[in-house]
Amino acid sequence: MRICRFNENRLGVVEQDKVYDVSAVLDALPALKWPVAPGDLLIERLPMLQEAILAAKKDARTFALQEVKLLSPVATPSKIIAAPLNYKLHVEESAADAQIHNNVHNPGYEGFASPVAKFGVFLKNATGLVGPSEGVVINFPGRRNDHEVELAVVIGKKCKNVKAADARSVIAGYCIGLDMTVRGTEDRSYRKSADTYSVLGPYLVTADEVPNPGELAFSIHVNGEVRQNANTRDLITGIDELIEVASNVYTLYPGDVIMTGTPEGVASIQPGDVMTARIEQIGEMEVRIR
Structure with missing residues (x-):
């Protein structure tokens, strides 16, 4: 299933080039009382709402x-978690381009796995x-602002100290993520x-539709020119x-996003770019830069 949030916070199911408005199922979400627990209520309840969503789609x-x-x-x-330097060729380009880390974080990892x-x-x-x-609004005009395309993982349930062998059981689904960044000290x-520097979309693809997220080709073009082209393998x-790693330190909540890292090819963007x-x-x- 492909779930989107569109227009004025409507809930949709995406099939091919159509969006089915199933917002009526949101009435089944429980009323919130203070203090509100962290996390995204829809993502938490998504498994329980799937039958209702499919029923609502028929007349949507x-x-x-x-x-x-x-x-x-x-x-x-509740949080967006990101992985640094998680592709070998990006490690190498970061070491070769002083602007990328500007001596703040030495991109080498000798002595570590x-x-x-x-x-x-x-x-x-x-x-x-x-x-x-x-879209993305440039928050640091006059400085180098870069795109970083990544596979984004959305957590589906509250969890802590998850073993790698059990990790798939806590995933709600996957999205495209853009981890925008400005270079500096x-x-x-x-x-x-900065505001707008995390882009998630175009919709949530539930985990059952992506049986092997470790074998996905992905890319980003800017104004039609390929910049990054890689595979999650x-x-x-x-x-x-x-x-x-993340759950050993943080309690993960439904809707938490893990940006898995970007490959080589990061480069600057400017207002007006697409x-x-x-x-x-x-x-x-498609994401426009303003």
Whole structure:
């Protein structure tokens, strides 16, 4: 199933080039009382709502996919977790291009099994999350702002200390993620956490539709020019291991997003540019820079 949030927080099911408005099922979500638990209520209840969603789809109003405003399919994540330097060729380009890490984080990981083993994972501001139709607003004009396309994993249930062998059981689904960043001397989390610097979309593809997320081709084009073109098989620290690492430190909640890392080819973007990101079995999204 492909779940989207569109227009004025409507809930949709995407099939081919159509969006079926199934927003009526949102009435089944429980009323919230203070204090509100962390996480995204829809993602938490999605397994229980699937039958109702399919029933609502039969008589649903439909929209053309290209005509709706696609928001982030996750509305209220408690956090966005990201993996640094998780493709070998990106490690190499980071070492060769001083601007990418600007001596803040030495991109080498000698003596460690992986960059994640050396640096751990890091957090991005959850309120910086947007959907593809909202676009990216340059928050650091006059500085180098880069695109980073990644496979994004959405957590489906509250969990802690998850073993890699059990990691797939806590995944709700997958999206395309854009981890936007400005280069400079500030801490990595600060440079990647500006408003609109986390893009998620075009919709959530439930985990059952992506049997092997470790074998997905993906790419990003800017103004029609290919910039990054890779496959998740080249992840240094795989999806299951990332969930283990993250959950050993953080309690994960429904709707939490894990950005799994970007490959080589990161490059700057400017206002007016159009990014087109694709991931096999997930889809394609167009994101404009303002």
